[in-house]
Amino acid sequence: MNTKKRHYWRNLYLIVAFLILYLPIFYLIFYSFNSSGGMNHFAHFTWAHYQEIWSDQRLILITVQTFFLAFLSSLLATIIGTSGALGIYSVRNPQVRTLILGLNNILLVSPDVIIGSSFLIFFTVLGIKLGFISVLLSHIAFSIPIVVLMVLPKLQEMNSSFINVAQDLGANHWQILKGVILPIITPGMIAGYFMAFTYSLDDFAVTFFVTGNGFETLSVEIYSRARQGISLEINALSALMFLFSLVLVMGYYFISKDSPKGKRKDRKAQQNLIR
Amino acid sequence: MKAKGLYFSSYVLWLLLFVLAPVALILYQSFIGINGNFTITNYENFFKIGAYLRMTFNSVFYAGLITLITLLISYPTAYFLTRTKYKQLWLMLIILPTWINILLKAYAFIGIFSQAGPVNNSLEWLGLGSHQLLFTNTSFMLVAAYIELPFMILPIFNAIDELDESLVNVSRDLGANKFQTFWNVTFPLTLNGIKSGVQVVFIPSLSLFMLTRLIGGNKVITLGTAIEENFLVTQDWGMGSTIGVILIAAMILIMFLTGEKKRRGR
Numbered sequence: 212m213n214t215k216k217r218h219y220w221r222n223l224y225l226i227v228a229f230l231i232l233y234l235p236i237f238y239l240i241f242y243s244f245n246s247s248g249g250m251n252h253f254a255h256f257t258w259a260h261y262q263e264i265w266s267d268q269r270l271i272l273i274t275v276q277t278f279f280l281a282f283l284s285s286l287l288a289t290i291i292g293t294s295g296a297l298g299i300y301s302v303r304n305p306q307v308r309t310l311i312l313g314l315n316n317i318l319l320v321s322p323d324v325i326i327g328s329s330f331l332i333f334f335t336v337l338g339i340k341l342g343f344i345s346v347l348l349s350h351i352a353f354s355i356p357i358v359v360l361m362v363l364p365k366l367q368e369m370n371s372s373f374i375n376v377a378q379d380l381g382a383n384h385w386q387i388l389k390g391v392i393l394p395i396i397t398p399g400m401i402a403g404y405f406m407a408f409t410y411s412l413d414d415f416a417v418t419f420f421v422t423g424n425g426f427e428t429l430s431v432e433i434y435s436r437a438r439q440g441i442s443l444e445i446n447a448l449s450a451l452m453f454l455f456s457l458v459l460v461m462g463y464y465f466i467s468k469d470s471p472k473g474k475r476k477d478r479k480a481q482q483n484l485i486r
Numbered sequence: 487m488k489a490k491g492l493y494f495s496s497y498v499l500w501l502l503l504f505v506l507a508p509v510a511l512i513l514y515q516s517f518i519g520i521n522g523n524f525t526i527t528n529y530e531n532f533f534k535i536g537a538y539l540r541m542t543f544n545s546v547f548y549a550g551l552i553t554l555i556t557l558l559i560s561y562p563t564a565y566f567l568t569r570t571k572y573k574q575l576w577l578m579l580i581i582l583p584t585w586i587n588i589l590l591k592a593y594a595f596i597g598i599f600s601q602a603g604p605v606n607n608s609l610e611w612l613g614l615g616s617h618q619l620l621f622t623n624t625s626f627m628l629v630a631a632y633i634e635l636p637f638m639i640l641p642i643f644n645a646i647d648e649l650d651e652s653l654v655n656v657s658r659d660l661g662a663n664k665f666q667t668f669w670n671v672t673f674p675l676t677l678n679g680i681k682s683g684v685q686v687v688f689i690p691s692l693s694l695f696m697l698t699r700l701i702g703g704n705k706v707i708t709l710g711t712a713i714e715e716n717f718l719v720t721q722d723w724g725m726g727s728t729i730g731v732i733l734i735a736a737m738i739l740i741m742f743l744t745g746e747k748k749r750r751g752r
Contacts, residue, residue, distance in 0.1 A: 221566045225576075228563045232583050232635065235594040238604070242597065250597030251604075295497030317505050322693035322737065324710040325730050328717050329508030332515050332727070352504035355497070413587055415696060416710075420717065433589040437700055441597055449590040456585040464578070 240453060243446035250441055260447035267444065270432070277412065277429045280343075284350035285407035291351070292358025292407075293400055297392070299359065300366040315356045326353055327420030334421060341423030349421050350411045357410065358403030365399035366392070398466065405463045409456075512734075515727035528728035538712075542732065545708040548627060549691035555631040556638040556687050557680065564642035564679075577643060584636045592700050595629045596620065599701075621703025629701045630691055638683040645679025646672070681744040689737050709733045 238250070243261070247254035264270055295315070302308045318326060330352070334345045369392070377387045415430035422431060429448075436445055519525040532538045567576055583591070597603055599619040606616040619625050649672065657667040693710030704711075709729055716726030 221569065224562055225566050225570070228559065229579065231559075231632070232580065235591060235598060235632065236583060236586060238598060239590065239594040249600075249602075251600065251602040251607075291496045291500055294493035295500070298494030298497055301494075311501070314501055314505055317509070320689070320737070320741070322689055322710065322733060324693045324695060324713045325512070325734060326508075328713055328723075328726060328730055329512040330504075331717060332511045332723065333504075333508045336511060348504075352500065355500055355504075359497075409585060413585075415587075415589055419696075420714075430587060430589050433587070433593065434696055434700070437589065437593045437596060441600075445590070445593055449587070449593070452590065453586055456582070460578075460582055460585055 236449075236453060239446050240450040243443060243450045245443060245446075248441075248443065250443075250446070260443045261451075263444045264447050264451075270444070270448070273427050273429055273432050276343075276426065280347060280350060280428065281408050281411040284347055284411045285354055285404050288351045288354035288407045289358050289400055289404045292355045292403055293362050293396070295355065296359045296362035296366060296396070296399075297388075299363060315359050317356075318353050319356045319360075323414075323416030324420075327417040330417065331420045341421060343426045345421045345423070346418055346426055346428070349417050350414065353414070353417060354407035354410050357406045358400070361403035361406060362396050362399040365396040369395050401466050402463070405459065405466070409459060512727045512730050515723055516731045518724040518727075520722060520724060528724050531725070532728055532732065538729075541707050541712055542709065544706060545692055545710075545712075546736070548623070548630075548706055548708065549688050552627055552630045552634065552691045553638075553684055553688045555627065556634050557683065559631070560635060560638035560642055560683065561680070564639050565646055567639070567643055568646045573647070577640070580636050580639050580643075588633060589696065591633055592629060592697055595625070595632075595701055599625050620701065621705065623702065623706050626697060626702030626706050630694060630697055633697075634687040634691065637686045641682040641686070642676065642679040645676040649675050685741060685744045688740055692736060693733060709736070 242250040242253065244256050244258070245253050246257040246259065299308060299311055299315075302311065326349075330345075330349050331341075334341060334348075339345050339348075373391050373395075374387055377391050382390065413430070414428075415434060418428050419431055419434070422428070429452075433445060433448070436442055516528055517524055517526060519527045563580075567573055567580070570576055599605055601616065601618070601620075603619075605619060610616050653671055653675070654667055657671045658664075662670065692708060693713075694708055695710035695714040698704060698706050698708055698711045707715075709732065712729050713726050713733065716722045716729065
C-alpha cells in the first residue's frame with residue numbers, strides 16, 4: 212500500500228515533468244492546423260499554412276541554404292576533426308596532449324555570443340566579407356571539437372596490435388589508415404557528423420553575428436519573423452522541423468546502437484549529444 | 487612520419503585561426519576605445535558606470551534564479567527517472583526536446599503567454615484574472631528554465647544512476663531514516679552531477695540574448711544582450727569586447743567553482 216502510493220506520486224511528478232517539456236512543442240504544432248490567424252482560438256482544421264510554406268519561395272530558399280550549409284559544414288568539420296583526432300592520438304607527450312584537448316574544448320564551453328562576436332572581429336580583421344563564406348567557416352569551426360570528441364575514444368579503444376601486424380605485413384602509412392584505422396573509427400565519425408549537422412542546423416547566435424545581408428539561415432529568419440509577432444507559417448515550419456529532428460534522433464540512435472560500446476560510454480555520448 | 491604532419495596541419499590551423507586568434511582578438515579589442523585608440527577606458531567605464539555594474543549584477547542574479555528553478559525541478563525528475571523501468575528510453579525522451587530549434591521553443595511561448603493565451607485563459611478560469619505575462623522578467627526566467635531543463639536533468643540522472651545502491655541500503659540498515667539517508671548519502675554522492683548541471687545551465691543563462699528580446703521585452707539585459715547590442719546595434723566593439731572578456735572571466739570562475747574535485751579513492 213505504502214509503496215504503491217509512493218509510486219503514484221512519483222509517476223504523477225514525472226508525468227507533469229514530461230508535460231512541461233512537451234506541451235509547448237505540441238501546442239505549437241497543434242495551432243499549425245488552425246484556420247484562424249492566431250495561437251489562441253482553434254477555428255477549424257486546415258493544411259493552409261503548410262501550403263503557404265510551399266508557395267513561400269523565400270522560405271524555401273532559406274531552408275535549402277540552411278540544409279546545404281549544414282551538410283557542407285559538417286562534412287568539412289568531420290574531415291578536419293577526424294584528422295585532428297588522429298593527430299592527437301599520435302601525440303605521445305601527455306602534457307602536450309592535455310593542452311591540445313584543453314584548447315579543443317574551448318569552443319565547446321564558450322557561450323555563443325563570445326564565439327559570434329570574436330569571429331566577427333576575426334572576419335573583419337581578415338577582410339572576409341560577411342555572408343555565406345563567413346557563416347560556413349564559423350559553422351565548421353564550432354563543429355570541429357565535437358567531432359574530435361566523438362572520434363578520439365574510438366581510436367583509444369582500438370587495439371594497437373592491429374597496426375603493428377599491418378606494419379609487419381608491410382603496409383605503408385596510407386594503407387594502414389585506410390584498411391585498419393578508418394573502419395574502426397567510422398562509427399565515431401558518423402556520430403560526429405550527426406552532431407555537427409544538428410549544431411549547424413540549430414545555431415542561431417553565432418550565425419546572427421557573422422551573417423551579412425545576403426545570407427540567412429532558418430534560425431535567423433524565424434527570429435526576425437517572431438519579432439514581428441505570430442504567423443502560423445512558423446508553426447507549420449516547426450512541425451516539419453520537429454518531424455525532421457525525430458528522424459535525426461532515430462537515425463543517430465540507430466547508428467550509435469550498432470557500435471559495441473559500454474553503457475558508460477553511451478552515457479558519455481549522450482552527454483555530448485545535448486551540448 | 488610526414489603524412490601525420492600533413493593531416494594534422496588542418497586541425498592545427500583551425501586551432502590557431504579559430505580558437506587562439508579570436509580569443510586574442512577579443513582581448514585586444516577590449517582595449518580599443520571608441521576613437522580607435524589603445525586605452526583602458528572601457529574597463530574603467532565598466533567598473534565606474536553604475537549601469538554596467540547593475541546590468542552585470544542583474545544578469546548574474548537572473549542566471550542564478552534560472553539555475554535554481556531548473557535544479558529544483560530537475561533533481562526530483564532525475565531521481566524518479568532512475569527508478570523507472572526503461573529508464574534509458576525515458577531519458578531519451580528528455581533529451582529529444584533539445585534537438586528542436588531553440589528559436590521555435592521561444593516562439594511557442596509568445597503564444598502561450600500572450601494576452602488571450604492558454605496560461606491567461608487558465609488563470610481566468612481559476613478566477614485570478616488575466617495578466618500581462620509576455621515581456622516580463624518572470625516570463626523570461628520561466629522560458630529560460632524551460633529551455634535549460636534537459637541540460638540539468640541529464641548530468642544529475644547520470645550521477646544518481648551511477649550511485650552504488652548498496653550504500654543507500656547500508657545507511658537504511660544502520661537506522662538512518664529516509665531523509666537522513668538522502669541528505670548524508672545520496673545528495674553528497676551526486677553533488678558532482680549537480681555541479682556539472684549548474685555549469686551547463688548558468689553560463690548560457692548569462693549570455694542568452696534572443697530570449698531577452700523575444701520573451702523578456704528587453705527588460706532584463708543579460709551580459710549576452712549587452713554584447714550583442716554593442717556589437718550589432720551601437721557598433722562599439724571595444725565596449726562589447728570588454729563585456730565579453732568579463733563574461734569569459736565569469737565563465738572561468740564558474741568552471742573553477744563547479745569543477746570536479748579530485749577523485750577520492752573509492
